[in-house]
Amino acid sequence: MPSTTSPSARSDQLDPLELGAWRGFLRTHALLSSELDAELIAAHGLPLRSYEVLLFLNDSRAGEMRMAELAQSALLSRSGLTRLVDRLEREGLVRRESCPGDARGLNAVITPAGRKRFAAARHTHLEGVRRRFLGRLSEDEQRTLAELWERLGSAGHDSPAC
Amino acid sequence: MPSTTSPSARSDQLDPLELGAWRGFLRTHALLSSELDAELIAAHGLPLRSYEVLLFLNDSRAGEMRMAELAQSALLSRSGLTRLVDRLEREGLVRRESCPGDARGLNAVITPAGRKRFAAARHTHLEGVRRRFLGRLSEDEQRTLAELWERLGSAGHDSPAC
DNA sequence: TATAGTCAATTGCACGTGCAACTATATCAC
DNA sequence: GTGATATAGTTGCACGTGCAATTGACTATA
Numbered sequence: 001m002p003s004t005t006s007p008s009a010r011s012d013q014l015d016p017l018e019l020g021a022w023r024g025f026l027r028t029h030a031l032l033s034s035e036l037d038a039e040l041i042a043a044h045g046l047p048l049r050s051y052e053v054l055l056f057l058n059d060s061r062a063g064e065m066r067m068a069e070l071a072q073s074a075l076l077s078r079s080g081l082t083r084l085v086d087r088l089e090r091e092g093l094v095r096r097e098s099c100p101g102d103a104r105g106l107n108a109v110i111t112p113a114g115r116k117r118f119a120a121a122r123h124t125h126l127e128g129v130r131r132r133f134l135g136r137l138s139e140d141e142q143r144t145l146a147e148l149w150e151r152l153g154s155a156g157h158d159s160p161a162c
Numbered sequence: 163m164p165s166t167t168s169p170s171a172r173s174d175q176l177d178p179l180e181l182g183a184w185r186g187f188l189r190t191h192a193l194l195s196s197e198l199d200a201e202l203i204a205a206h207g208l209p210l211r212s213y214e215v216l217l218f219l220n221d222s223r224a225g226e227m228r229m230a231e232l233a234q235s236a237l238l239s240r241s242g243l244t245r246l247v248d249r250l251e252r253e254g255l256v257r258r259e260s261c262p263g264d265a266r267g268l269n270a271v272i273t274p275a276g277r278k279r280f281a282a283a284r285h286t287h288l289e290g291v292r293r294r295f296l297g298r299l300s301e302d303e304q305r306t307l308a309e310l311w312e313r314l315g316s317a318g319h320d321s322p323a324c
Numbered sequence: 325t326a327t328a329g330t331c332a333a334t335t336g337c338a339c340g341t342g343c344a345a346c347t348a349t350a351t352c353a354c
Numbered sequence: 355g356t357g358a359t360a361t362a363g364t365t366g367c368a369c370g371t372g373c374a375a376t377t378g379a380c381t382a383t384a
């Protein structure tokens with residue numbers, strides 16, 4: 001599966017192919033995510049992180065999730081999520097509800113206002129993702145990528161639809 | 163090139179294929195970069211951002227670059243780079259040199275200590291990148307990716323070898 | 325030359341984040 | 355039940371970052 005020479009005895013530099021595959025990945029992510037973030041803020045006052053959290057809530061069964069679970073899904077620390085939910089709550093997009101059966105726990109619940117704001121944002125965001133990324137990939141390329149991320153052991157956990 | 167239906171009339175959700183290609187990308191980047199960052203800090207006390215800046219300096223002709231150019235290469239704001247170079251300078255890995263012929267400008271110059279630290283870090287980092295990413299891709303897949311990032315209009319600017 | 329306008333880099337400030345410490349609740353052993 | 359331990363979530367603090375304002379130096383026009 002490795003490309004050129006023996007698996008372990010490699011040079012201390014990347015060859016041009018490796019370079020293109022790796023640094024292109026980094027660069028593409030950096031540019032794409034900053035553009036999408038800016039776009040979402042401009043159009044809906046919603047940073048990408050907040051969008052992501054609303055996404056998980058919106059697409060969950062009851063529109064609610066435990067704080068810890070939400071943090072894990074959104075790839076955020078618990079304290080990071082605490083603060084983010086603070087902000088969303090201040091905007092009325094989410095509220096905290098104490099968890100029946102475990103007085104330690106809290107559910108973050110998306111409000112009707114949250115759903116409405118999210119629906120609008122999703123439209124913008126999807127359009128942006130398609131225009132900049134998915135729309136420039138053939139179906140085969142999409143398949144290759146999806147399979148590849150899966151193999152790298154990071155996809156397929158619990159990704160709601162977008 | 164788009165996958166299923168007509169280019170503009172799309173649903174307001176991603177189909178499973180799109181989902182895998184897009185969210186896998188996000189997830190893979192998040193996980194990979196945080197692991198690589200932690201690894202580099204643990205082994206060499208060097209955050210990934212600092213590593214990147216040293217990389218550009220180390221691989222440039224004279225081991226020096228203008229602040230603005232370096233900021234652009236490292237995808238950092240100017241103020242962000244100012245502060246990062248402050249830190250590197252405090253550690254003796256870089257120094258500022260006023261720019262001959264333009265008294266407004268400064269060159270960031272990598273020091274011998276900087277080169278030494280970077281060389282060690284590069285070894286670790288390359289090993290990490292190969293183990294987690296490049297080593298799990300076939301040569302064909304690497305080629306596909308490289309070409310794809312290129313097409314997405316973000317690669318190929320000025321990426322030194324790693 | 326003066327003066328106006330531009331450009332390079334830095335600084336003040338606010339913000340989002342993670343880690344470690346903390347509080348409150350739950351669970352387990354006895 | 356009682357005490358030790360674990361778990362959920364929040365808070366104090368420090369850090370890295372970007373934006374806007376600032377300082378100092380170059381450039382063009384008169």
